[in-house]
Amino acid sequence: MADTIKIGRVSIKKTAAVAPMAGVADRAYRLMCKKYGAAYVVSEMVSAKGICYSDRKTASLCTVTAEERPMAVQLFGSEPEFMAEAVKIVLEYEPDIIDINMGCPVPKVVNTGTGSALMKDVPLAAKITEAAVKAAGDVPVTVKHRAGWHYGEPNAVEMAKALEASGAAAVAVHGRSRDQYYSGQSHNDIIRDVKQAVSIPVIGNGDITDADSCMRMYEETGCDLVMIGRGSYGNPFIFREIEARLGGEDYTPPSLEEKMRVMLEHIRLILQLSEKNEELAMHEARKHAAWYMNGYYGSAKFRGRCYMLSSYAEAEALAEEFIQLQKSRE
Ligand SMILES: Cc1cc2nc3c(=O)[nH]c(=O)nc-3n(C[C@H](O)[C@H](O)[C@H](O)COP(=O)(O)O)c2cc1C
Numbered sequence: 001m002a003d004t005i006k007i008g009r010v011s012i013k014k015t016a017a018v019a020p021m022a023g024v025a026d027r028a029y030r031l032m033c034k035k036y037g038a039a040y041v042v043s044e045m046v047s048a049k050g051i052c053y054s055d056r057k058t059a060s061l062c063t064v065t066a067e068e069r070p071m072a073v074q075l076f077g078s079e080p081e082f083m084a085e086a087v088k089i090v091l092e093y094e095p096d097i098i099d100i101n102m103g104c105p106v107p108k109v110v111n112t113g114t115g116s117a118l119m120k121d122v123p124l125a126a127k128i129t130e131a132a133v134k135a136a137g138d139v140p141v142t143v144k145h146r147a148g149w150h151y152g153e154p155n156a157v158e159m160a161k162a163l164e165a166s167g168a169a170a171v172a173v174h175g176r177s178r179d180q181y182y183s184g185q186s187h188n189d190i191i192r193d194v195k196q197a198v199s200i201p202v203i204g205n206g207d208i209t210d211a212d213s214c215m216r217m218y219e220e221t222g223c224d225l226v227m228i229g230r231g232s233y234g235n236p237f238i239f240r241e242i243e244a245r246l247g248g249e250d251y252t253p254p255s256l257e258e259k260m261r262v263m264l265e266h267i268r269l270i271l272q273l274s275e276k277n278e279e280l281a282m283h284e285a286r287k288h289a290a291w292y293m294n295g296y297y298g299s300a301k302f303r304g305r306c307y308m309l310s311s312y313a314e315a316e317a318l319a320e321e322f323i324q325l326q327k328s329r330e
Contacts, residue, residue, distance in 0.1 A: 008140025234291025
């Protein structure tokens with residue numbers, strides 16, 4: 001049995017969580033990861049201002065289904081008043097946790113003073129958190145942030161301490177600075193420093209690609225939970241692998257046949273949950289299909305073909321052709 005951690009009143013299995021990823025970790029993705037053992041999931045980021053102006057798309061992003069729990073809805077915003085109002089609206093969707101994004105590096109977000117721009121204004125970050133905590137009542141509020149703004153000048157410890165003082169129930173720390181975006185190395189030592197500085201749970205994030213890197217994150221940082229983003233692309237199995245390692249059990253990686261079966265299951269789920277017709281929904285499925293085919297002979301060519309898929313039948317045929325290609329090389 002895996003240990004559990006507590007974020008506020010919410011119990012979470014101490015294995016690994018799915019990181020919020022706009023445009024990737026949608027409901028279908030989260031459900032696939034849950035099926036393979038993810039302990040906790042977070043919605044794609046939702047604009048606090050957008051939801052206050054009741055944008056229909058943002059409302060669908062906030063929906064929490066029973067199978068996804070425990071789940072956080074993630075908000076981003078730079079004004080405490082809008083954040084408080086947005087939290088009240090989000091509470092209607094009954095999330096287990098409300099998370100605030102203070103880590104997004106994208107210029108479109110940062111230029112409005114939200115996302116990782118808040119790492120440059122810790123007092124404002126604290127005020128936003130305080131407003132959210134007050135509005136959320138007994139629903140825990142967490143914050144996801146980075147190592148800092150500039151590489152080599154981390155302020156994650158200062159940030160986490162201020163957020164803790166503002167009532168945050170946990171922080172998730174991605175060990176990169178804003179100016180690293182998603183390249184270079186994520187720094188576990190910064191996550192360790194945060195863990196040593198605060199009493200609330202710390203979630204470690206950055207560059208987890210397998211059970212080994214997950215164990216390193218736990219051991220080097222002492223973090224309470226590990227969160228995985230890109231390492232779960234086409235690889236929901238990573239959660240099963242980590243659960244097995246933590247439980248001291250043997251782990252058998254999936255065969256290619258199993259991977260293709262799961263890829264098709266993922267595509268069916270995308271089609272089922274999408275409001276679009278099959279052809280348009282397949283556009284959303286293409287990148288996922290390509291990720292499941294990573295790392296084999298001829299992958300590059302097949303990934304290219306994934307980006308031309310326009311029906312489920314084509315995906316099925318491509319998966320079969322891919323399996324036959326690998327078999328022909330045995
Ligand atoms: C495509 C993509 C979308 C992302 N969207 C979000 C988001 O909506 N909210 C957020 O807090 N972080 C977002 N992130 C950052 C991830 O949650 C995570 O912090 C980052 O990818 C580092 O973890 P990894 O090395 O395991 O991928 C996104 C990352 C990627 C690659």
